[in-house]
Amino acid sequence: MAKSILVIDDSAAIRQSISYILQQEGYTTVEAGDGVEGLARLDESVRFDCIITDVNMPNMDGITFIRKARENPKFKFVPILVLTTESQGSKMNEGKEAGATGWIVKPFSADKLLAVVKKVAE
């Protein structure tokens, strides 16, 4: 069964490019533009094999999203990857404390993205 991944980022360009890369590798993807939308996607879904989320987003940021996602028993243990930039070392820690599994540093190449997703979701 194809693995399904939820991609949350307020930048449509980033979101779509991540989806595109993942789909090329046979993953199915669902997109959301912020944390609130992300939670809505979680509510209506049975499972995700991995969640990739940006940190800084309007309405609900990624850190809050992770906390709330972890409160949902369905997604308590799902691998969650945080998208960060190098300048945000503190965000990695914050993300980890909120319950993220790992992170992807922007900008990233397709290979890097796939390597990290494989690492946590395979």
Next chain:
Amino acid sequence: MNEKFKETFREEAEELLGHLEDILLELEEKPTDAELVNAAFRAIHTIKGSAGMFGFEKAGRFTHDLESLLDECRAGRRAVDKRLVDLSLRARDKIRSLIAQDDSSAEFDAEALAMMEEFRAMAAESSGKPAQEDQKPKADETGRQREAMATRVLEASIADSGADGSGLSATYRIRFEPAPDIFLNGTRVLRLFDELATLGQLSSMPDTGRIPMLESLDPETCYVIWEAILTTSAGIDAIKDVFIFVEDSSKVKIELIDDRLDPSEGVRKLGEILVERGTVKPEDLGEALRSQRKLGEVLLERKVVTDSELESALVEQAHLKKVQERQTEGPSMSIRVASDKLDELVDLVGELVTMQARLLRTSVELADPGLSSIAEQVDRLVEQLRDNAMGMRMLPIGSTFNKFRRVVRDLSAELGKNVDLVAVGADTELDKTVIERLNDPLVHIIRNSLDHGIESPADRVAVGKTATGTIRLAAEHSGANVVISVSDDGKGMDLSAIRAKAIERGILGPQEQLSEADALMLVFRPGFSTARNVTSVSGRGVGMDVVKREIDSLGGSVSVESRPGKGSTVVLKIPLTLAIIEGMLVRIADEFYVLPLSIVEACVEANDDDSTDGSKLVQFRGDLIPYIDLKEFFSVPGEPVENRQIVVVNVQESRVGLVVDAVIGDNQTVIKPMGRMYRNAVGLSGATILGDGRVALIVDCMKVVEAIPERELKARSR
């Protein structure tokens, strides 16, 4: 992906920058509104984060310092004032023009540089530090770079120490104590070990002694800790990478135990290992050793070590022993034999195989049950003997791999590129003559990857790759073949450039349509070379066609895969040995010939109508292909026969029909070289003896096909 989403990014940035303008103007009215400051920061942050992804590095770099400045405001360390809003507005316009220009090569103009200077100055003011202090992270950066270089050097020395033939790898001891709550963030601990196992030879020793009774167990807590021993050529950074997401909360300790296992040192003593690990004090060891009993028992009895400590030391010892044995192939167990003696043995076995076939036949004819049973048993023995004899000529391909390290090192220095060579499957065994003949083609493929595949460090960084490229050399067994692949993570092959060049060189008609795979194969055609400038590397007069010819002559095949921007892979499929081939036995008049089965595509009935116009072309699967009458070619006397067969072979990417009188069938062919008198016979590569004692000649299809005029070969596939 850059191109595909560049436009989306541009539109999005345009929208965000418009939004940013509104926010900044509002902020001027309400400088204390935290939500507005936040929104401004977010807009800049999003642009900065995405810009680099879609090839707008320059805009990304420009935005970086503005982002830091806004972050200061967000954190309340700096008040929003008119100067800040002014600067931000000007910066916003600049970002817009940087994105519109879409030019990442040129330097920043004076205006941009001045603004960046101002961002930094303002951020420094707010943090109360002089602007000079702000350089500090840069100093850190150089420190980090130096550190990175130091590890590089360390790795290089590990790799070098392996290059003398004692092996390519180092052995590490890894102690991993997962954070108790590691399960809670979605980490699957066992997968980390799977990842380690992909790096090399892994022995893992879990310590389960901390798992409590079921009554007091928290099912979501991790209690197991590990010691693992890993022998790998991938370097310590690759090991660290495995643990990158868990190293902050879990304890990970990686030590280099041995960067070179010297067989003359013998297997490590258990005591040595225990002392080195700090499990046992040297004085305790001395005492325990005096007791003349098994060291482990004594230490356990005296409670100097625990069960699991002892066990993990034993695992380490066993691991080291295994690695050592593999590397040295057991020095006391092997003897040197002159290779011509081995060749002679294989020759004799070949004859034995032939005689055995006769024995089997005779026993069937005589229908003597006693004889049949003996013949069958001898058959099994001969088969084993043959495999054994062939096996003795097998050598691990690793010895060749080591030579390539040097090639890569020298060439990458010459070209100003950073390239790592990763070798996988160095212990894959292959007939020694095959290994020798593989050397040149592999060197050529690697050169090609280095020269055309891997980009310059600057280009790599610009597209978001690591500055150092990787060439991966891998060998593995696959049935009666060895598959060797050379892959790089460079820019891939440029299909349109290949097509253009092929058309320019007259290899491809301007209108000719080819599948992607076929187009890639064009690089192997004679006269093709994609090197626009003749560099000292690929301008040495040989093209990839030489590679193809050499691999073909080994009875192997070549294929290429390429992913634009990601790299390309050349795959060689080589038969394990040259001494025996799978052949197709055919008859021409009273003579027998063998065609290598690997190049045979089909057998079709010859239709006399085909050749009436004298063009020597025949219909095959909708194409016209040239054919050669082997009877004519080899001047075999004999009457014309009806119902002749055409064997369609694929040589150098061309289909050619070979006309024979009859196709007999498959044949395991033991190749015998021909005597001196026949060495120069065109179109024959050897001979073999058939089960009934008759001789069959092995056809060198490539030479036969070369006799066909070029224009007829071109007539194919329209």
Next chain:
Amino acid sequence: MGLGSQKKRVILNGAYAIDSATDLARELSDALGKARIIELDLSGVDDLDLPALQILFAAAASAAARGGELQFVGNVSVEVCGKLVSGGFSQPGPLSAAEFAAGLPGLGKAPR
């Protein structure tokens, strides 16, 4: 029920990862309350992740402490074994129940 029934068989089916760990611990804990010897049938399992494995170790230690035993029955599949090899918990499968149990280091020993 006391020691009236000496043996109880527990049959596991499907995937046992972190999300089912609490349920598995409860199931084995219930079984241990009813019998001294637990026969654990792993033949229908297709994934046994570390959290589940820890529970087996814990249950084995608890059973031993009460003078009973956690016994494995049935074969353990290629998939299950395969996922445990790198971590040092198994050989490549399929393994018989006895082979599998023998490869679990420290199984049935009291915790330190």
